[in-house]
Amino acid sequence: MAVATLATAVMVVHVAADTLSRQLLNSPLPGTIEIVSHFYMTAIVFLGFAEVQRRREHATVEISSHIFNSRKTQAAIQFFAGSVSLLLVALLCFASSEIAIEQTQRGEAVPVMTTYLVVWPTRWFVVVGFATFAFVLAGQLLRPSSTPPHQ
Amino acid sequence: ETITYGAYGSTKSVLVREGIIPFLEAAKEKSSNEIDYQLMAGGAVVGTKTTLAGIRDGIVDGGMVSTIYYPTDLPVLNTIASLSVLGGDPRVAAAAFTETVLLNCEGCLAELASWNVQFLGGYSTAPYSFLCVDPLTTLSDLNGKRIRSTAALSGIATAVGGVPVNMTISEVYEGLQRGQIDCTLGSPGWLVTRSFGDVAKNVLLTASGATFGGPMLNLRKDMWEDLTDTQRAVLLDAAPIGVAKAAFAYRNESEKVINDAETLGFNVTQPGQEVRDVIDAHIEAETQRVVAAASEAGVADADAIVGAFIENLAKWETIVDELGDDIDAYEAALRREIYGKL
Amino acid sequence: MAPFEIGLLGVGTLLLLMFLRIPIALSLTAVSFIGIFWIRGEQAAFGALASIPYDFTAHWTLSAIPMFLLMGGIASHSGLTAGLFDAARAWLGRLPGGLAVATNFAGAGFAAASGSSLATTAAMGRIAVPEMLRLGYNPSLATGVAAAVGTLGAIIPPSILIVLYAVFAQAPVGKLLIGGILPGFLTALCYAVMIVVRSSLNPSLAPPVHETYSLRERLSLVVTIWPLPILVIGVIGSIYSGLASATEAAALGALIATLVAAVQGRFSWSVLSNSLRDAVTGTAMIFLIAIGASLFTRFLAFTGIPFQLTEYVVGLSLDVSTILIMTGLVYLVLGMFLDPLGVMLLTLPILLPILDALDVSLIWVGILLVKYMEIGMLTPPVGLNVFVLKGVVGNSISLGTIYKGVAWFLLAELIVVSLLILFPQITLFLPSVMSD
Ligand code: NA
């Protein structure tokens, strides 16, 4: 999460600096588009998942909680939803780790002018992001909150 | 057999309209509907950066793989593709690339096979010139001007004293209009096809460099191997049709703008010797640089591959010169010189 | 089973999973994974899961989303927008329903700093609703106006929804953002007229407020909101003038908001860190849904449903307005239950090919779709703006009361939407001036 917030702040400064440097000094910062896309965006998005889940803020359709009043039914639904979510996020983590290993071995890079920007490390933001997301889900599954999730 | 074919371009783009669809249609017709296809264009299932893995994983059975998006996945093919400064007539570059990969570059085929790709034909865009808001023709005009260019072609912008700016193609129109950039390197055809001519009416016709090498026609290799001999023959028979039509379409699109410039309200200028000289010097240096960079990146025989490609360029330049505007003759030459030798 | 049938089964399963409270994004992922597995095999399904989240996220244009969220966060956390309501109240308070009208225009002003409809609703709910209740306003009207004006957050630029639409539709994002300006103000105007008419006919809704402000006081209140025009000019002006692309304008906006807050002495590390955290979680939440939708789009493409539906609709050879009205009805129904972002991302793969075949302006349609989605934020049973407002006002006012108040604004929306369909120029005028 700290990395994600830092990436947001640095991205704003970097993009603004590129814009102003291009318009005022006629000298854009090379690689801004690539660095923003591959480094900042992936850090912000993937490293943010766990915190959203910790706050239980991933968008959910709330109809069933208005239909089923029984606490037991609600708890059962919550357990089911939590388990399926955990399974899926684990699957995403597994799939993304395969591609991360592969691209690390290749030394994945993208062209920036006549040179290259190494981007394989950002593949690991995906893995870490889904792993911490899964971790939070598992924790919430084991210790269901007594208060209804806030919307 | 139904081929699910993925294309990042829309059905209206040149490569899909003139290259992929004619290829797939020809295969369908020549096989009496035995080989059918389902086209997923516009990035509906695979995009610029996901097609290669998409073919390997069987998300699609075939697709257009633009080499430049996969520098570390396809290092050998990129040795050829990064020679984009050598791009000129699309008919020459498309044929030379296709021939080099299919006949002169074991490493290319091995690399593609490792991605489960059977290569069937390449393309080249029309050569890039300076498309500018203001009429800029001399080195002193171009000095310090912001020029949108991508990857290896940014060297041309630098060579003429400009400031290379990278922006996504979808931002270029507004960029030209609102003065974020003064020029973009691109095919003169873009003035019409991408409407850049609304905001940038001046072409400095340097015609140096192009994007090529993207294998346009590719099939999943395991599917390819499961086909019957007859089916494979049909596809090899259909491929040159797609290659020829796409190359001619790119060339005609650009020529049309250049020839009709006056009626279209565009201003096309030939570069002076001084501009020519710096660009030629850059092309020379860039070719050396690409070979050195490829060898450094561990591409075996980078020298030989580049040598073969340059030879093939010269060979196809002669062939195309002789053929003129005859697309059937060009297609026949592709069969004779490349596909007939497989 | 034919792919088409797998597709229908997939849509049914999706609704069931969402009903069982699996997050929308993960429901989309689950159905897409199983569907692609079924149609294209195991390796294809894993391949899609492996490549799409990264490929979707590593995207230049979409970086406007965290930056617009940050800009709105700084503007509200540092209190830059707090004076809006007071200023609007000083000028408009004496109209029939004056405070509601003031809330309405203050909301439009807030919308020009915030990219999200929920944030705008929350702000107006906190600032304006307690005041209106204290002065005897009808609770339905007081809460209704705050929930409804929140929708402007997504229409008046900056707007997260518009950026996402632009990326999915491959339409020019700068022109789309500019295209939202007039429809946004038209909406505010229609709301205001409706409030004034209702309050004149039934003064008990909004008891007259006997506050008098001297011209001097009024002007000084306007002066307190000087940062807002700076922010608006900074963002819209830099897009319009060509200093920056829409993406770059988002960065400039976040930076200007920070600088203005600092100049006013309202900046602190906690303002910055809270705004950054909100920007990150907001972005992550939006992207997870968009990634799920991106997977789902691929699954649907394999089923052939979008193509067949396009052929069918184009075969009916309806005119464009009819198709847009039908789309509106579909959005109205889906919007009752689903998150608007989900609605848009679910329907775009089907809608875009149809619009493409009809050669309709993607800017005009985009603004209209955002309007439809925002109406979904107000309709029961799942009206997210209403939920946010309910969260702010607590137990004193029931959901039913808020929905009742909102109903009048939905009536005004009917007029706005009709005008937008009848007169595409309302949307297209400002973007067209841009290209001259
Ligand atoms: Na807004």
Ligand code: NA
């Ligand atoms: Na709703």
